[in-house]
Amino acid sequence: MKIAILSDLHLGYARFEADSYSQAASAVSDASAKADILLCAGDIFDIKIPRLETLKWAVDIFRKSSVPVFAIHGNHERRARDMINPVQLLSASAGLRLLHGESAVFEKGGEKLQVLGMGSVPEEYASMAVKKVMEGFRREDGAFSLLMIHQSIRELVPGGKEELSLEELEALPFDLIVNGHIHETTTMLGGKFLIPGSTVITQLKKEEMAPRGYFLYDTLARKAEFVSIPSRRFFYEELEFKEASETDVRERVRERIAMRRQENPGAIIAIKLDGTLKGGLIGADVRIESHADVFIDNRLNVESLGAKLEKIRSGREASLSMREGALRELKAKTEGKVTLFDASDIFDKLLSGPEETLEYLEKHNKKSEG
Ligand SMILES: [Mn+2]
Missing domain, CATH: 3.30.160 (Double Stranded RNA Binding Domain)
Incomplete structure (x- = not known):
């Protein structure tokens, strides 16, 4: 079986609106000609409430697909639980199978594919949401199992802490995990974790110079091939x-x-x-x-300005840490020896001003007099 994995079409993206439509159209038509099923890992739309023109484009693009489409919503489409998100509307009008916390099985030529989809959730809840979704997941016998998500990945975010980690994803019982959200084409976990990247440029970053396209995954060979689509350089x-x-x-x-x-x-x-x-x-x-x-x-010439700001900032931090260091030192030296008052408190008061120091000493003097 051949699975086409697409993501982040961002239909209606204002800066390159025409590209968002034409490149998504190329990707979907090319993928549906080559694959048995199409997976869309979120952010089909650029905004939660797209214009009618954008919705019409989306319906036309997906109606032309000659193979089934399974999809999840991305962070750009996420709305409150009791509201309709644009992917739900697209699902109703163009026949996409929308998966959120549920799985669906696709069968062809005696081969089975089971896809568990989890639409985008806030990063801090991602681990919990995956656990919850896994509790309700029953693995289909003999099926190739696939998880589709739309989240950040801890290892790919500088200073990332709350995002899903590769380690917890690797431990899950899937043959393949596909992810949206990250706009740069990425392959990890020895080919078991795939991020196709966006079909349109949205961030003007160096990484976006790479060709746009989608992954074509062969379940028998267990290999992915990146297929680039005609897109503006x-x-x-x-x-x-x-x-x-x-x-x-x-x-x-x-x-x-x-x-x-x-x-x-x-x-x-x-x-x-x-x-x-x-x-x-x-x-x-x-x-x-x-x-x-x-x-x-x-x-x-911003370098000189930046450098100046940096100097001020680091100076402030240095004096602050010097003060903290002195306090700690004083505390250690006077501990148990000065009993009438806390020496480090006096130091702190002295730094604040003479009034505060006097007030503090007077208060403690009264206390010691009883
Ligand atoms: Mn996106």
Whole structure:
């Protein structure tokens, strides 16, 4: 059996709305021609209450699929329990099978696939939600078992703590786990954990330069193949300057755009400008003419400002920790020796001011007099 795994179509995404429709349409039609079933791991829509035009696009795109579609909702579609989310509406109008905390079996040519779907939940509840969903899950005999989720993954989030971890996912009884939410194509756990990534650019990050597409998974070979779809090229450029003039910056930006657009006329281009400017120029002084689908991230001369802020911040932290250190030291040295009052309290009061110190001493003097 061949399973197509798609995710994060973000239909109606305002910045690249036409791309969101055309690229999703390509992905769904290409996938339905190659696979026996299509899985959609959430964020089919970009917002919870899409415009009617977007809904019409979605219905048209999914109605054309010649194979069944199983889907879950993503965080962009999540609404309160008693409200209708757009994927539910799509499910009712285009025949998608929407799974939230339940499983469905698809059978073809004597082969069975069981998909357990869990729509997006807030990250802090993800572990608990998976446990709860697993309690109600009964494994179908002889079926290839698959879990479909739409969550962050602890190991992929810097400083992540409450997200689902790869370890707990690996321990679950599935042949394959597929995830949405993360827009970058990713393969983990030796091919047992797949993230297809979004079909449209939404974040203008370096990682999004990779081709857009979907995974085609073969249950017999237990292998996934990434199938790229026709999509608009995206370039992320970093230009570094040193003591540059406004003309220097404008020239190099213009050159870079021309170079990229020569090979890819419709390319989306994000340009990060970094480094220093001549004399008293600041980043905001550099005016760059606007081009369609070119996004400038101007960080010229912000380094010095950033460094200044950093100095102030670390200075504050250093003095704070010095104060804490001194308090601790004083406490340790006077412990058991000074009995009338707490020496570290006096130190603290002295730092606050003479009034506070006197007040404190007077209060303790009265106390010791009885
Ligand atoms: Mn998304």
